[in-house]
Amino acid sequence: MAEPSKRPASTLDKLQRDSFGYFIHEVNPRNGLVLDKTRKDWPASIAGVGMALAVYVIGAERGFIKRREAVKRVLASLRFFSSSEQSRAKDATGFHGFYYHFLDMKSGRRACKSEISTVDTTFLVAGALAAAAYFQAENEEELEIRTLADSIYRRIDWKWTLNHGALVTHGWKPESGFLSYRWGGYDEALLLYILGLGSPTHPLPEESYRAWLSTYQWRKIYGCEFLFAGPLFIHQFSHIWIDFRGIQDAFMRERGIDYFENSRRAIFVQREYAIRNPRQFEGYSANCWGITSSDGPGNVTLKIKGVKRSFYDYAARGVPFGPDDGTLAPWAVAASLPFAPEIVAPTIDHFHHIKLRVANPYGFKATFNATYPGKRGSKCGWISPWHYAINEGPTVLMLENYRSGFLWECMRHCPYIVTGLRRAGFRGGWLNS
Numbered sequence: 001m002a003e004p005s006k007r008p009a010s011t012l013d014k015l016q017r018d019s020f021g022y023f024i025h026e027v028n029p030r031n032g033l034v035l036d037k038t039r040k041d042w043p044a045s046i047a048g049v050g051m052a053l054a055v056y057v058i059g060a061e062r063g064f065i066k067r068r069e070a071v072k073r074v075l076a077s078l079r080f081f082s083s084s085e086q087s088r089a090k091d092a093t094g095f096h097g098f099y100y101h102f103l104d105m106k107s108g109r110r111a112c113k114s115e116i117s118t119v120d121t122t123f124l125v126a127g128a129l130a131a132a133a134y135f136q137a138e139n140e141e142e143l144e145i146r147t148l149a150d151s152i153y154r155r156i157d158w159k160w161t162l163n164h165g166a167l168v169t170h171g172w173k174p175e176s177g178f179l180s181y182r183w184g185g186y187d188e189a190l191l192l193y194i195l196g197l198g199s200p201t202h203p204l205p206e207e208s209y210r211a212w213l214s215t216y217q218w219r220k221i222y223g224c225e226f227l228f229a230g231p232l233f234i235h236q237f238s239h240i241w242i243d244f245r246g247i248q249d250a251f252m253r254e255r256g257i258d259y260f261e262n263s264r265r266a267i268f269v270q271r272e273y274a275i276r277n278p279r280q281f282e283g284y285s286a287n288c289w290g291i292t293s294s295d296g297p298g299n300v301t302l303k304i305k306g307v308k309r310s311f312y313d314y315a316a317r318g319v320p321f322g323p324d325d326g327t328l329a330p331w332a333v334a335a336s337l338p339f340a341p342e343i344v345a346p347t348i349d350h351f352h353h354i355k356l357r358v359a360n361p362y363g364f365k366a367t368f369n370a371t372y373p374g375k376r377g378s379k380c381g382w383i384s385p386w387h388y389a390i391n392e393g394p395t396v397l398m399l400e401n402y403r404s405g406f407l408w409e410c411m412r413h414c415p416y417i418v419t420g421l422r423r424a425g426f427r428g429g430w431l432n433s
Contacts, residue, residue, distance in 0.1 A: 015334065015348075016399045019363040020064050022392040023052040028105050032077025036102060037386045043102040043111035047120040049077055051393025053127030054240070054407060057134040058400045071141050074131045078148035081124070084108055086155075090174045097156035097202075099124060101171070115171035115179060118161050122192040125153045126241045129417070133410040153416065158196035158204045166211035168192060168204070184215035186229045190259070191238035198420025209424045213251045221320060222272045226265040227251070230318020232292035232332045233394070235263040239338070240397045242417060243408035246429025253427075264339040271343055273319045280307075281326035282381065283370035286343075287350040290333040291317045291324060294391075297372040297382045304371060311372055326371035326381075330356055330364035335394040338402040354379045362387045363395055 026035040028044070034052045036045035053074055060070035084093035091109045093099060100110040101117035132149035135142040161168045167182035168189065183189035193212055196204035219228040229235060238244075244259035252258050257265075274289035293316040301310045311325045318324070330351045337344045351357070356365045365383050372382035400406050411417050412430060421431060 011348075012399055012403060015357075015363050016058075016062075016396055016403075017064055018357070018361065019331075019392040019395040019399075020055060020059055022362045022387060022389065023055045023059075023396075024065070025361075026387075026389070027052065027073070029073070029076060031080040031108050032073060032075075033080070033103060033105050033108060034389050035105060036390075037388045039386055042105075043114075044105050044108075045102060045120070045389050046099045046117065047101075047123040048389025048393065049081075050120075050122075050124035050127030051240075051389060051397065053077060053124075054130040055393055055396045057130055057410065058396055058407065060134070061406060062400075071135060071145065074135070074145055075141060075148075078128060078131070078145060078152065080108055081128075081152055082148045088174055094121075095172065095174075096160045097121075097152075098161070098172075113173075113175075115173050117171045118168055119170070119183070119189055119192050121156065122189075122195055123237070125149075125156065125195065126191060128152055129414050130241065130407060130410055133414050153195075154199070154201045156199065157202040158199055159202050161196075162204070162208065166208055167215075168196065168208065184212060186216050186227050187234050188237040191241055194238075194242070194420035194424055195416060196420070197423040198416035198418075200416070200419075203423075206423055206425075209249075213249070216251060218255065221269050222276075224265050224269055224272075225255075226269070227255075227259075227262045229266070230291075230321060231316050232266070232270055232290060232319075232329070232336065235266040235339075236332070236335045236394055236398065239263060240335075240394060240401070240407070241411050242421070243401075243405065243412065243430065247421065247426045247431050248428055249425045258429075260339065263336075267336050267340045268343065270319050271347075278320070279324060279326075281324070281371045283326075283328070283379070287346045288328065289347065290328045290330060290336075291319050292329050292332040293317065294327060294329040294332070294367045295384045295386060295388070296325060296327045296367065297369050302372075304373070309371060311369070325369065327367050327369045329367045329391070331366065331391040331395050334364065335398040338398055341402065356380065356383075362392055366391050 033044035034048040056070040056073050059065040060067045086094045095116055098116045098121040101114040101120050102111040104111045128149035132146045135145045163169050163178045167184050170179045170181040172178050193209050217228045248258050270289050274284040275286050277284040295314050297311045299313050333347050367384040368380040370381040374381035
């Protein structure tokens with residue numbers, strides 16, 4: 001990782017502060033729920049709450065918010081999730097220690113007929129454990145943070161999610177039972193398996209992690225060999241919480257790299273794809289890339305400059321096999337800074353240059369598409385009108401991991417993370433210290 005001094009502190013500080021603002025303003029202070037996106041009457045995202053809990057840690061440490069205010073916000077969330085209804089009821093908040101993907105901002109009950117989400121619950125409890133690792137003062141409120149975070153994590157029944165299989169299911173619905181999909185192939189579930197293995201109450205068996213490794217795809221793209229996943233966020237989300245530098249599981253030992261280096265390679269593949277620009281989208285270049293799961297212009301087909309183009313709404317866009325409709329996500333580039341600052345920093349500068357932060361309260365615009373017709377004279381074409389919790393959170397947290405490594409250091413002191421890594425077969429680096 002490059003030294004923090006390689007980038008002007010004021011530039012990163014402003015971007016980090018602006019993104020931090022989302023978790024101040026788009027929150028219900030009574031229950032700590034965080035708006036999934038800034039659209040009217042939209043629900044809360046439990047993954048967004050998990051990121052908020054870690055964001056408040058960074059805010060307190062950097063002085064973006066007073067420590068007592070951060071404690072108040074963290075407790076509002078943890079008290080709500082600790083006491084909310086866990087049952088088979090269709091309007092409960094959770095079941096078997098897991099929580100529904102989307103919750104009503106006011107009542108905190110299930111919204112949008114969403115599923116009990118195993119991976120989104122993972123991000124929620126990761127944030128709770130980050131708060132517990134940071135708020136270590138011997139006073140009543142910070143002791144309560146540690147107690148609640150621990151009880152919320154210990155309540156999760158990870159074994160239940162296997163549903164008589166080797167791999168963890170994506171989730172469950174009261175109307176139809178377990179979803180048919182399981183977490184297989186390299187994806188954001190790396191953190192899920194580690195936290196599941198680390199549980200002292202209802203842990204995943206070690207065989208589930210080995211089964212997951214068996215589904216990986218090692219590929220060579222543009223001359224670069226790496227563990228493949230198309231969307232950029234997959235190479236980031238588990239890394240928000242865990243410093244994978246120098247630690248390896250069996251898969252990575254066999255290939256002589258670690259997951260951090262793997263993410264670095266994936267980022268260079270992203271840039272190379274933009275340089276080659278096989279579908280000839282507007283704006284793609286060495287300093288303009290960032291394809292991930294993101295918002296888009298909408299499901300529509302248009303003829304642009306004689307070429308028939310299909311565009312999408314929210315989709316899991318990926319490199320190099322698609323889908324790709326010309327939509328780029330600046331936040332996903334900012335969250336890549338720890339891995340490859342030498343190519344990320346110029347791209348951040350480019351996004352500043354094309355004014356993706358003008359008249360914008362929360363850092364960069366979420367997504368843009370220069371190929372799709374936008375306002376006359378705009379270099380960016382279509383620009384998303386919304387902001388998302390799971391875009392703003394990684395921006396704050398990965399900028400901090402680049403600037404100081406502070407969140408990584410906090411999570412090294414979480415015994416459940418350490419246990420999970422060791423049960424997954426990780427060795428080396430800081431785990432041996």
